[in-house]
Amino acid sequence: MDYGWEIQLYLLLFVCVAMFIYKYGTESHKVWKSAGVPGPPPTPFFGNIHQLFNVEIGVRCSVKKWQEKYGRIFGIYFFHKPVLVVTDPEAMKRIFVKDFNIFVDRFFVGEGKLQHSIIQKTLFFAQGHSWKRLRKMVNPAFTSGKLKLLMGYINRTAGLLSEQLLDSAKKGTPVEAKTVFGAYALDVIAGTAFGLDINSQNDLSNPLIQHARSLTTIDKIVQLKLTIIGIFPSLIPVFRAFKIGYFRYKDVKFFRETLLKLISEKKHTKSEQSDLLQLLMDVEADPSDGDVLCQKLSDEEVAAQCLLFMIAGYDATSSALQYFFYELARYPQIQEKIYSEVMSVLGEDEELSYESCLKMKYLEAAVEEILRMYPLLHTLTRNTVKETTLNGMFIPANSAVLIPAYNVGRDPEFFHNPDTFIPERFLESSKHDINPVTFIPFGYGPRQCIGLRLAMMELKIAIVHVLRRLRISKATPEVLEIEDYSGGLVSKIPVQLFMEVRS
Numbered sequence: 001m002d003y004g005w006e007i008q009l010y011l012l013l014f015v016c017v018a019m020f021i022y023k024y025g026t027e028s029h030k031v032w033k034s035a036g037v038p039g040p041p042p043t044p045f046f047g048n049i050h051q052l053f054n055v056e057i058g059v060r061c062s063v064k065k066w067q068e069k070y071g072r073i074f075g076i077y078f079f080h081k082p083v084l085v086v087t088d089p090e091a092m093k094r095i096f097v098k099d100f101n102i103f104v105d106r107f108f109v110g111e112g113k114l115q116h117s118i119i120q121k122t123l124f125f126a127q128g129h130s131w132k133r134l135r136k137m138v139n140p141a142f143t144s145g146k147l148k149l150l151m152g153y154i155n156r157t158a159g160l161l162s163e164q165l166l167d168s169a170k171k172g173t174p175v176e177a178k179t180v181f182g183a184y185a186l187d188v189i190a191g192t193a194f195g196l197d198i199n200s201q202n203d204l205s206n207p208l209i210q211h212a213r214s215l216t217t218i219d220k221i222v223q224l225k226l227t228i229i230g231i232f233p234s235l236i237p238v239f240r241a242f243k244i245g246y247f248r249y250k251d252v253k254f255f256r257e258t259l260l261k262l263i264s265e266k267k268h269t270k271s272e273q274s275d276l277l278q279l280l281m282d283v284e285a286d287p288s289d290g291d292v293l294c295q296k297l298s299d300e301e302v303a304a305q306c307l308l309f310m311i312a313g314y315d316a317t318s319s320a321l322q323y324f325f326y327e328l329a330r331y332p333q334i335q336e337k338i339y340s341e342v343m344s345v346l347g348e349d350e351e352l353s354y355e356s357c358l359k360m361k362y363l364e365a366a367v368e369e370i371l372r373m374y375p376l377l378h379t380l381t382r383n384t385v386k387e388t389t390l391n392g393m394f395i396p397a398n399s400a401v402l403i404p405a406y407n408v409g410r411d412p413e414f415f416h417n418p419d420t421f422i423p424e425r426f427l428e429s430s431k432h433d434i435n436p437v438t439f440i441p442f443g444y445g446p447r448q449c450i451g452l453r454l455a456m457m458e459l460k461i462a463i464v465h466v467l468r469r470l471r472i473s474k475a476t477p478e479v480l481e482i483e484d485y486s487g488g489l490v491s492k493i494p495v496q497l498f499m500e501v502r503s
């Protein structure tokens with residue numbers, strides 16, 4: 001029998017399917033070329049994502065290499081999505097502030113739809129008008145007046161932290177930095193945001209601690225989910241139907257139910273507490289403000305923000321403390337300078353107050369310097385709501401923008417000796433040399449971190465309590481190797497701190 005025509009038909013079919021697949025994988029990769037934006041050539045389907053998240057060299061080095069080759073604005077692709085990478089200060093100012101209305105939203109793989117609905121209602125993930133409304137309603141909970149009300153709780157929690165470290169120092173055993181500071185951060189956020197005293201520094205059995213840890217861990221499974229969604233965005237409804245999200249559904253569900261129960265209890269028992277949950281429940285919209293259409297925040301919205309505060313506060317605060325004490329061990333003169341300042345402002349016995357915290361200028365400069373060197377969110381994102389131009393380059397609507405905070409903070413054009421810990425650069429006398437848009441560990445512009453002041457206060461209080469009683473004598477590993485492809489800046493080997501009791 002002659003099968004010639006059948007083979008030809010199958011061949012033709014195969015070629016058509018292959019052409020269709022190739023077109024699907026490359027169609028969107030023409031945007032930057034036609035807009036005249038330079039950048040590395042993309043690979044079908046993946047774009048440049050595998051080069052950016054290169055496990056060998058990490059996001060920071062990939063960006064650095066490309067910046068050297070293509071300049072301070074270049075185009076790459078996250079799978080099909082055009083992404084502009086920007087480290088030019090003027091362009092950054094336009095994105096963060098001047099053209100904020102065009103760059104109001106953040107960019108997420110899967111457009112943020114790969115989330116439990118409560119996560120989509122948080123400030124971090126909310127978009128456009130919904131975000132504006134939420135931010136206006138949540139801002140008043142973070143004023144300095146409200147912050148002062150939280151001082152007592154943070155002070156007590158930092159006291160517990162220093163007790164724990166003192167114990168280890170007396171025994172001569174090192175502590176794993178991320179674990180002890182993680183417990184402190186969790187206690188602070190549970191107390192200040194939810195009004196719950198969970199004491200995770202002494203008791204790890206509380207289910208809230210287990211769920212919080214699991215919620216804030218970004219592992220390979222999350223990366224796999226994002227890769228699949230990146231290549232096949234049409235699978236989002238399938239993922240949602242099977243309750244597969246960026247965060248684990250069981251953790252989100254646990255917090256949603258716990259927080260809604262707390263809200264309901266607070267409604268029935270008139271509370272005098274000043275935790276963020278209570279402050280958000282009490283927020284009233286300004287009726288003269290036409291923008292705020294829907295008045296009070298719903299219970300679900302209050303629960304969503306408090307859940308976000310936990311996610312946002314836990315990892316960032318514990319990482320900052322880890323890197324801070326790591327650098328203090330390497331720079332004993334800086335450690336002693338901070339200690340001297342603490343003692344001169346407070347003396348042996350004085351309780352740490354909000355006002356005395358503000359007086360410690362060298363300490364503040366040292367914390368800012370650590371955040372410059374180790375911004376946990378090493379890359380900030382935005383998404384264009386409409387087409388625009390940037391430095392003469394055409395940017396289509398619905399393009400993503402990446403601003404690599406780590407690279408900007410370590411750029412020798414913006415900070416001399418960028419890899420060296422020099423708190424003095426943030427003192428009043430030299431701060432004017434720093435272009436504010438290049439210091440972005442908390443982001444910049446209207447979408448900057450809402451918890452900035454709370455976080456700075458939490459960090460400073462912990463440091464004061466620890467340094468008053470202890471000296472960090474050594475930290476390991478000798479050379480700090482950092483991974484950045486899982487979302488944050490993570491030390492490859494856990495940091496261990498060795499301490500001595502101050503006499």
Ligand code: HEM
Pocket residue numbers: 123124125135308309310312313316317320371375376377380381440441442443444445446447448449450451452454455456
């Ligand atoms: C050292 C600690 C912290 C660091 C380094 C940090 C950093 C950041 C960064 C980089 C952003 C994105 C900003 C942007 O896109 O321009 C952000 C957003 C945010 N952070 Fe923080 N954060 C910290 C602690 C906290 C705490 C303690 C809270 C709450 C209690 C918090 C709440 C938020 C919220 C709600 C947003 C979203 C703001 C919005 O989109 O309007 N953060 N944070």
